[in-house]
Amino acid sequence: METKTAEQRKVSDEFKVPAVKKQKFDAPVVNKQDIQIETANNRKRHLDDNSEATAAKVQTFKREETQIDLSKRNPLTGRPYTQRFWDLLKKRMGLPVWDYREKFMELLNKNQCITLVGETGSGKTTQIPQWCMDFAREKGALANRKYMVSCTQPRRVAAMSVATRVAEELDVSLGQEVGYSIRFEDCVSDRTVLKYCTDGMLLREAMNNPLLEQYNVVLLDEAHERTLATDILMGLIKEIIRQRQDLKIVVMSATLDAGKFQNYFDSCPLLSVPGRTFPVEIFYTPEPERDYLEAAVRTVIQIHVCEEVEGDILLFLTGQEEIEDACKRIRRELQNLGPETGDLLCIPLYSTLPPNQQQRIFDSAPPNKPNGAISRKCVVSTNIAETSLTIDGVVFVIDPGFSKQKVYNPRIRVESLLVCPISKASAMQRAGRAGRTKPGKCFRLYTEKAYKNEMQEQTYPEILRSNLGTVVLQLKKLGIDDLVHFDFMDPPAPETLMRALELLNYLSAIDDNGELTQLGSLMAEFPLDPQLAKMLIASTDLSCSNEILSITAMLSVPQCFVRPNEVKRAADEAKARFAHVDGDHLTLLNVYHAFKQHKEDPQWCYENFINYRALKNADEVRAQLAKIMDKFNLKRVSTDFNSRDYYINIRKALVAGFFMQVAHLERSGHYVTIKDNQLVNLHPSSVLDHKPEWALYNEFVLTSKNYIRTVTDVRPEWLIQMAPTYYDLNSFPDGSDAKRKLYAIIATSKKTHQ
Template sequence: MSKRRIEVGETYVSKSKNRVADASSTSASASASSVAAAAGTVAQILGGFVPSKQPPTTNALTGKTYSQRFQNLYKKRIALPVFEYQADFMRLLSQHQCIVLVGETGSGKTTQIPQWCVDFAVSKGRKGVSCTQPRRVAAMSVAQRVSEEMDVNLGEEVGYSIRFEDCSSAKTLLKYMTDGMLLREAMSDPMLEQYQVILLDEAHERTLATDILMGVLKEVIRQRNDLKLIVMSATLDAGKFQQYFDNAPLMNVPGRTHPVEIFYTPEPERDYLEAAIRTVIQIHMCEEIEGDILMFLTGQEEIEEACKRIKREIDNLGSEIGELKCIPLYSTLPPNLQQRIFEAAPPPNANGAIGRKVVVSTNIAETSLTIDGVVFVIDPGFAKQKVYNPRIRVESLLVSPISKASAQQRAGRAGRTRPGKCFRLYTEKAFKNEMQDNTYPEILRSNLGTVVLQLKKLGIDDLVHFDFMDPPAPETLMRALELLNYLAALDDDGNLTDLGAVMSEFPLDPQLAKMLIASCQHNCSNEILSITAMLSASRLRS
């Protein structure tokens, strides 16, 4: 493999270089005065709330004394890169309705900023805070972590909402949810009156629901002066978000990154799965430094196959080799098994051979989750993407090359806690010349039938002039309108029918929703339910 040493995340560091240099050169007295001034600013904003490195003793939300677990977690929280930007963030939040925030994965933005927003919301009258995630795994795991950091019970002050599961209550102040669930809430409450602050996390992933939400929320904040919107991204395409949200202020939070060595293959790999498994074994046997391995694959089937083969290979090598714990990670894995990724690596064996864990994951681990201890990353350069052909009206889930931005994110996972290595199973020429700069937005490659139905349900009739960040092709939009008219979800004037309103309530493609509703007239609902579930399962398993 050829190799080239780069500083992953160097653009983030350079943006804050002057800040860091200034901070290091100031005297102790100047630092003290600046901290005091910042504290005073935030105190003014929040009616007495002051950021402090000393943990408080009483929980303002529950009235109880904080537990020892909270005190221990607080020490970890104040060490996060985002924590020193608390006063800056609170100042922006008080002065602006919309903020664009760029923060490297692992900076703490997903866990800390929503907590600060809760403090802000409580000071304004106890309306809620919503933080969207593109993936269910992230929504559940982050909600669990934040409930522990806030020393409250999950499902009470902090909860989550995903498809098929709502772990929240009337007491919930902070709700982590998938972007699709917030979109469904908007259908019944277009102004989203229950929220004081809405955070769109991982906005750089440009999922279908996130793109629709951005268009909807852009209009909502014009009509609701009290609503605050935070758009958070892990990549540096923030200028596009700024421009879309009328030149909203930009805040950069640098991550805690270390140098990462990048290795490329000299020739393209014919079988990336075989090459990835071979690389795991080589790292475990040959690398003399401790550290866990993160390997990216495209889906559940590949991941389970890889785990079986890795275990078989390690068993065949005998007891001279250190233990290698293989942990799968994908969206449909039960929550208790997802938590295994945070387990410690096995200890060295009797002869001193290093024990490691290898996490075999879909692109969930690219930005949504941070796994400490990872030093080696294996990137085959592929991910599954939905692609829709409007001419033949077929949507396919294809294994496609990732973008340069995704490749950088993957490499950055190796530099979280110490210098790391990233093994890219493709050539440097392919990276430079063949990969796109950014992932193609999902709205430009998806069936828009569901999108049009949702927008109609939200009361948006002029779809041609709806403010999409990246407007879809007119042909795709027209095909969707024709389909919905054919299914009687829209009348000939393009208005939503009663049937269409019912269809929009189902988290299904319009054809499946219509089929399910029609099954009641033909006394075959049980059979159609089974068929619909099977046809939808492939999307959930991806």
């Protein structure tokens, strides 16, 4: 037996192996009354085994293939199938879910609603919707009418990626028979019969068609993630199926809590599909890590150098900035290892990456070196790779134990994305990614004690930790007024609902009786937060809707300024060239205008430290919002650029939407938020070179300090003029500088008008 190198000993010392080293991720256990199929070839699956079951399956396929007329036409296109279709079909038939096709179709025929538990990698997301499409096509043909199937995903990346794969499997063009729909992007046509979409987009469709009459089957995939939109959809669908006996519903989950969904949908049948799993060895750190990012990068390098088993690496991190930073560090470390080390292809994955770059995660690892050194692929991903996407070839998983989650405090009306510990269920899902194609290893960058004693069992549903303003507006638009008795799977706190109603009332989206106003109905048509929608609509009367369109688009995409560590000063100088004296919103407008003036030139973006992808995305978002404005006859207008009112009108429009998000500079030199009395600081990224007395902000950022980010200098008289109800000073806390100043302004205004 070979002796371990110093590097290999280092890896062994780095992690403590728990008492039970091998932990197999077995198929979910279900109750006896649930539908369970026991066959010899689904208890243990190996991609590379030569079991009789697998061999028999391949032989059966070959026999069937010889009987197939290869000129057989695709019912979706009317064209003969290509060879690629038959090649992919062979792979599809090897997926665990294929053993359950007959049983699934039988259940779909006999029941209106089905719950399906399918481990990640079982093939449920790609195959089940295709079978539902076959079912709908058959029923549609019998009824001589068009058919359509919708499959929701919690994430944009998954909707696009899965639709691309399924279009290939069905031998059709993406955007034709198979398409996807995500916020600000529709890739569908009149020919589309299978549509993957984000759960939020299906919710928006329901606003225009409350019974979802365009669909024969609706699938809610990744329901275990319990996103805000999925929870609302489940409540709506439960009501819809009482009125539409012809609509079939399939709820799919990757975790063992599917019984909760089954009970919610009146004890509907549960079908359990195991994945293809191998033993996964789990390692914990002996002590908590001070810097999990540094520890993660170190672990990637150690695995690459020391592990003698071929296989790719999957590293989970919390967001774009962290992921890009990790990729840079990994590449830098690799350069120090010398030419004898195997290549390591480092690929980032997060939601705002363009589709062609997202697809790189499916690329093969580089070939091994002639000296035998192993080359690998390392995917650095958000939690989208936990269940939404399956990346074959992963043998090593690195789990720092964190993800970004929305957290809402209704008392101070602040919603923030915070880095939070994951749940045990998420940790299990992450570890399971290592056992897809062969035995794997999962390196948890936290202690075993933390896993057992500190982590929650399941991720807290989003509806219990989110601002519900958008949700309540959508429900009102759907005609659901009795929010207290709406059938939520987990009802939100009454205080959170009351805060949402209060917000919409102040924005004039609902009246004092809780009824949706004409303005509120129009606001609901925009795929935006209520404040942004109100700002955009108000801008038409202030003759600045063109500019507010651009600002809204820029606020809807990731940060546009790039600030690399090695050239921070140059990046700051470039940013200063775009800076507007009144603040960050108008600076974003300057950036967008300059981008268009330079004909969307990527080189110009690079030279000015601007994120080209973010600007292109903003341009697309702007076009989508402009279409909605045109549809509802909202004028796209501008004030003359040379007029003194040009920037004043834009700032007034900002106040029309964000008057509740204003901080006042107190005599102490600190900012305090209006009404909620939170002590805050201007974010260091702000271009403001002075401290305005009244600062309107887009975002409240919770870190070690409270920051307000994307800030604009506004005038107090605009606050009283644009939002007299909110700025009724009788409702303000006593003793604040802001209240005293506003009283003085009102008194001065009264004297002026006497």
